[in-house]
Amino acid sequence: MEIPATMTNPDRNSHEISPDTFDIIGKILKNRTGFSLDSYKDKCIKRRISIRIRATHSPTAEDYSNLLLNNDAELDNLLKVLTIHVSHFFRNPTTFDKLRTEILPILFRQAQTEGRDSLTILSVGCASGEEPYSLALILREYFAEQLSQVQVRIHAIDVDAATLVNARNAVYTEDRLAEVSEELRTRYFDCRDNKFYLHQSVKEMVTFEQRDLYETGSFADFNLALCRNVLIYFERTVQEKILSGLAAALHSGGFLVLGKSETMVGESRKLFKTICPVERIYQVL
């Protein structure tokens, strides 16, 4: 798949990625890692690829795609940059406040009224586990009584296997805990060598699975789904498909939380009622 010299332009600025080169990089990624660029926003992906072009000092995008062909470590680096895993505990704390004070109490009441003894929560694009573990911390800290009657299962998915290894290990640097109160730090983390180790009792509330968010339509019966800061990378038509998959994955009356810069698009607006526009909380109709 080496790019012929005729396709390269020595004057091309390294930030510019031609459609041919973009296509080739996409094929290398798909063939060697299974990761498909197809549904992501081109602009967003190109910006990320440019980061790696600069970092590897490749003179042009074509040189970079040739480098990718022979360098597995760089392929891993590119994949990491493309699926950014930036997250931290209680990211957007007001959203977690709303979940704690309004949404979770409604869900426990719903379970009671419907005579169910379990609730299921889905965290989509969970990165290193900060989001699902934040929910687990809230549940343990504020809903101990309810947990003795209703079992809560938190299922977290991400497309990236390496980030899930970190999620399962649940060892964090202090910057990831900036929004965690001193009480919660003391109660649920052990601190050694400037690393914070999450307690087993919280870890075991969450199960992790490597899965693509396109497949959420094959899930069923979740009472609450968080899909935050992931949709933003996808084309609008794909966002619509993902949102209808999430609607299908939710139990009737279930809630969906999006990231602060994400919103319902197109037909998906008809599938959800807006509960809190500021916190991007929706309820499936």
Ligand SMILES: C[S@@+](CC[C@H](N)C(=O)[O-])C[C@H]1O[C@@H](n2cnc3c(N)ncnc32)[C@H](O)[C@@H]1O
């Ligand atoms: C910016 S992080 C968001 C983490 C967390 N939800 C939050 O808001 O802090 C985006 C995560 O989405 C994951 N992701 C990207 N594309 C995905 C896909 N197609 N399926 C599942 N996860 C995906 C990335 O691997 C990354 O861990």
